Amino acid sequence: MIVVPSIAIKEGVYKTLQITEEHFKGLYSGQSFDYFLYDSSRLGQVSTFANSPTIQIMVVTVGAINKKDVNNLYKDSEKTGGETPIDLIRATRPVIIVDEPQTVDGGLKGQGKQALEAMNPLCTLRYSATHVDKHHMVYRLDAVDAYERKLVKQIEVASLEVEGGHNKAYLRFLSASTVRGAVTTRVEIDVKQKNGKVRRQQVTIQDGDDLEDKTGRAIYKDCRIGEIRVAGGDSLLEVKTPGFQTVLSVGQAIGDVDADDISRLMIRRTIIEHLEKERRLAPLGIKVLSLFFIDAVEYYRFYDENGNAVKGKYATIFEDEYRRAARRPEFASLFREVDLSTDAEDVHDGYFSIDKNRRWTDTAENNQANRDSAERAYSLIMKDKEKLLSFDTNLKFIFSHSALKEGWDNPNVFQICALREIGTERERRQTIGRGLRLCVNQQGERLRGSEVNILTVIATENYEAFAENLQKEIEAETGIRFGIVEKHQFAAIPIRQEDGSLVRLGFEESAAIYAYLKNAGFIDSRGKVQDKLRNALKDGTLTLPDTHAAYLDQVREVLRKIAGRLDIRNAGDRSPVTVRKRILHSAEFQALWDRIKYRTTYRVHFDNAKLIEDCIRAIASAPPLIKAKAVVRKADIAIGQGGVTATETSISGPSAIEEGDIVLPDLLTDLQDRTQLTRRSLVSILTGCGRLGDFRRNPQTFIEMVAEIINRNKRLTLVDGIRYQRIGDDYFYAQELFETETLTGYLKNMLRDAQKSVFEHVIYDSSGIERSFVEQLEKNEAVKVYAKLPGWFKVPTPLGPYTPDWAVLVQSDGAEHLYFVVETKGSLFADDLRDKEAAKITCGAAHFKALATDTNPARYVQATEFDDVLKHV
DSSP states (O other): OEEESSHHHHHHHHHHHHHHHHHHHHHTTTOOEEEEEOOTTOTHHHHHHHHOSSEEEEEEEGGGTSOTTTOGGGSOOGGGTTSOHHHHHHHHOOEEEEESHHHHSOSTTOHHHHHHHTTOOSEEEEEOSSOSSOOOOOOOOOHHHHHHTTOSOEEEEEEEEEESOOSSOOEEEEEEEEETTEEEEEEEEEEEOTTSOEEEEEEEEETTOBHHHHHTOGGGTTOEEEEEEOOGGGOEEEEEETTEEEEEETTOEESOSOHHHHHHHHHHHHHHHHHHHHHHHGGGTOOOEEEEEOSOGGGTEEEOTTSOEEEOHHHHHHHHHHHHHHTSGGGGGGSTTOOHHHHHHHSEEEEOEEOTTSOEEOOOSSSHHHHHHHHHHHHHHHHTHHHHTSTTOOOOEEEESSTTSSSOOOTTEEEEEESSOBTTTBOHHHHHHTTOSOOBOTTOOBOOOTTTOEEEEEESSOHHHHHHHHHHHHHHHHOOOTTBOOTTTTTTOEEEOTTSOEEEOOHHHHHHHHHHHHHTTSBOTTOBBOHHHHHHHHHTOOOOOGGGGGGHHHHHHHHHHHHOOOOOOOGGGEEEEOBOHHHHTSHHHHHHHHHHOBOEEEEEOOOHHHHHHHHHHHHHTSOOOOSOEEEEEEEEEEEETTEEEEEEEEEOOOEEOOOOSOOOOOHHHHHHHHHOOOHHHHHHHHHHHTOHHHHHHOHHHHHHHHHHHHHHHHHHHHHHTEEEEEOOTTOBOOTTHHHHSOEEEEGGGEEOSOSSBSBSSEEOOTTSHHHHHHHHHHHOTTEEEEEEOOTTOOBOOTTSOBOOSEEEEEEETTTEEEEEEEEEOSOSOGGGSOHHHHHHHHHHHHHHHHTOOSSSOEEEEEESSHHHHHTTO
16 A cells, blocks of 8 residues: 555656556566555455455555545445455555655654554555654665765756845745744844945844834834734734734735736746757757746636636736747747747646636645545646657646645756745745656656756745755754764775675774764764864865774765865964064164154045035946846755755846835935935035936935945045144054054964064965065065054044054165055055045055154055065165
8 A cells, every 4th residue: 555645646656656567567577466546436446455366556645544434444335345445454464655654644643643553554664755753764865865966956046136126115024933932023124234235134023113223214114013923834924004004924025026027037037947958958858847836826827707717917927928038049949930929828837726617726635625626637737747748748837836735746847936935835845846856858768967957946035045944944854964974974985895896884884983083073972063174174184093094085075075165264273473572672673663653633624516526427427227126146056965055157137127116215314314415415416417317216226326426425535635743742652562462363374483573473364465475575685674563553544544554674775774654455556446445545645644754754655565665765
C-alpha cells in the first residue's frame, strides 16, 4: 500500500507506476504486478488485492482511510464477499510505503497514524525530507546533498526591485508575535536615513506606535498602528490613517506602487527568460515550461453572469507581453510562420480546482466536494503530464493557485514566477520544488549538467533576502545545521587500497578526526565551526595527526564546504602598537612636531548669491528624473554545507512603473530641514532651475537630488571662503599624547618593526596605497623620521574634523631639513575625489598655511607615492 497525503500526489504516484512498469518488469525478470487507485465505490479491487497470487499495489490517500464512521473501508460489503475490506487488508500483512508521513500521520498520535497501524502492516517505510517522528533512518539524501551532487536543477533568482518609489506612506505587514507578554509585529516601511536618503527596511513596532516618529518622514503624519492580532500565518494588523482604518493580513501592504505594473514586469521578465532558454534548449530536444503562482483564480479567469469564461487581468497581461516579446529580433527564429493573434492564447492555460459546473475555483481538500473538484483538475494535469513535454503541444506557460500546492511538478519547468507573496501562504522550498527536477528531452531521457539545468525564480524579494530566508527554511524544516561538523562527516571519504580497490574511511576513523578537530579548538562541543578553522582553511595551515595525514586534502575539502566563505578577522592577530621613544624624543621629530602641533580656528565668508547661482546651474544640468522604476537583479543561488549564498550576475535596465495617486509633500519645509537654507533662498533656487516638473513626477527622488546638490555646493562655498588663524602659543597638541594613547591594529594591516617611525609598528588602511607609501618611507634614505598621525590630531573644518595621514622629515642635500604633512590618496586630481573629501583637503592646506610663521615651515602636500613628496624638495 502506498499512502499519500493528497489527490495530487496520488495521481503522480499512479503516473510513475505507469511510466516505470516496463523498467521494473525488466529488472525483476518479468515478475507480474498490478496497481490501482483505491476507490471506495469499487471495493472489489480490495478483494483482488487480498487474494491475488501476484504482487498488488494499492495507491490511496490518507483521507480515504482515516475516518471510520463514514468510510466504506470499515463496513461490510457484498463486493468483498460480505467481509469488511479492512479485515482483508489486515490479513495480507501489507508492506506500507508512506509519502510525506508528517502530513499523513497527522502528528505522533494522529488519525492517520492510527489508520496505518490498523492495517496490521508487515513493515512501514516512510519517505520525507521533514520527518516529525524519526524511526530508523535507512537512507538520507537531504536538500544540500541533492544540490551539491547536481541531482536537481541549480537555482538563480531574478529579483524585481523598485527604486525611487517612496512617494506614499508605505507599509507591508510581515509577521506578528508575542514575546514575554508583549505583542509586536515586523513591518517593512520607508525610513529616512541619517544621510537624508529614504530606504525600505524591516522594523519591529507595537500597537499605538506613530509611524512618523518611526520613519522620520512627514508623509506618515497621523499614521498609527492599531490592533495587532497574533495568529501565525493568519495574523492581522490594523493601520490607522486619517479617516481610514485598514486591516492587513500577513504579506499585504498599503502605499505600495501599482501592483498590476509590478505583475506586468514580472510576467514580462518570465516570458523573456523563457524564450531565451527556449532558443538555447529547443535544438537539444528540450521543451521549456514556465509556471506562475497567482494569488486569486479570478485574476486569471472568471465567469460572467451567463457562465461564460472571461480572461482575467493576468491572462490579458500575459498575451500582451507575449506578443510584445515575440516581435523582438533576437527571438525571430522562434516565431517564423506563427500567427501571434492565436498563438498567444494557445501557449498558456490555468490549472485550478474545477467545480461540478466545470468552473475554476479556489478550494482546499477539506471535504468531499472540494476533493472531487481537485480530482477533476489533478486528473487533467497528472495524466497528461507527458503531453506537456512534447513540442506537439502548444502549452508552455502554466498558471496555478492551490492546485499545485504539492504533488505536481514537471522536469521541464525552468521558470517559476511568484505573483503571490513567497514565504507566507507558500514557502520558498515548496515553491521552487515544483521546478527542481532534472529536465528530459523528447525521448524522455534525463539530461544532466548545470549548463542546461538552471531554474530561474522571478520574485519581488531581493536575492540576498531570498537566499537568507531559503537557508532559514531549510534549517527549520530539514534539521540541516549549516556550519556544523558531524561525527560521520568524513565516513564517506574514498580510500584506495594497495590492490587498487576503493573503500570508505568509515565511521570510527571519521569520529577520530572529529575528536581531533574538537580538541584542537577548530569546532566546539556541538561541532560548530570556529573562526580558528576558517582561518586555518584560508591560509592553508590546517593539519591532521600522522594517523590521518594522508586524508588531509579530502578532509579539507569537506570542511571548506561546511565552514563557508566568510572573511573574518582573527582576534589573535590584534596587536598593541607602542611608541619608539628613541624617535619620539629625537631632535628631528621635536623640530617636526613644533611646526605642526598648533591649533587654529577659522572664519568663513559665505557668498549666498553665488551659492544660489551654483545650485541653480547644478540642478538644471542634473540628469533627468523618471518615475519610480523597477530593475531585475539576477543572482546565482548556491546551497552548500556552509549555507545558502547568492552571487549577483546581472542587472536589467530600468522600467518605469506607476505609483498611483501621489500626495505631494511640503517641498519647502522638507528642503529647509535638509539644507538649513532660508525659504527665500530655496524659492529662488527652485524657480530658477526649471525642474519643478520633476517634483510632480517623482517628489521623493527630486527632494533627495535637490538637497544633495544644495548641500554639496554649500560645502564648496564654505571652503572657498574659509580663513584659518592660529589661536596662540598655548593651544597645541602635546607631544606626550603619543605615549598616553594606546593603539591596536591587525597584523595583516601593519608594517612591523618600523625603524624611522614614532611607532614601532605602523598601521595602514587596506587600500594598498598607504602600505606602499610607508614601505617607501622606510627604504628612502632621505627620510629621517615620520609619523602616521593619530586620530586625536584633528584639524577643524566646517565639514567635521579632519586628520591628515603623515608627518615626514626629509633631509635634502645632506644638510637642509624639510618638513611635510602628507595626505595620501589614490589620485592627485580633485575631480577624482568625493566633494567632501576634496573640501577637507582644501581646509587642511589652509590650516597648515596659517601655521607658517618661520622660514622653514611644514608644507602640506597630497601624494599617491613618496616620489610626489620629493617633487616639492
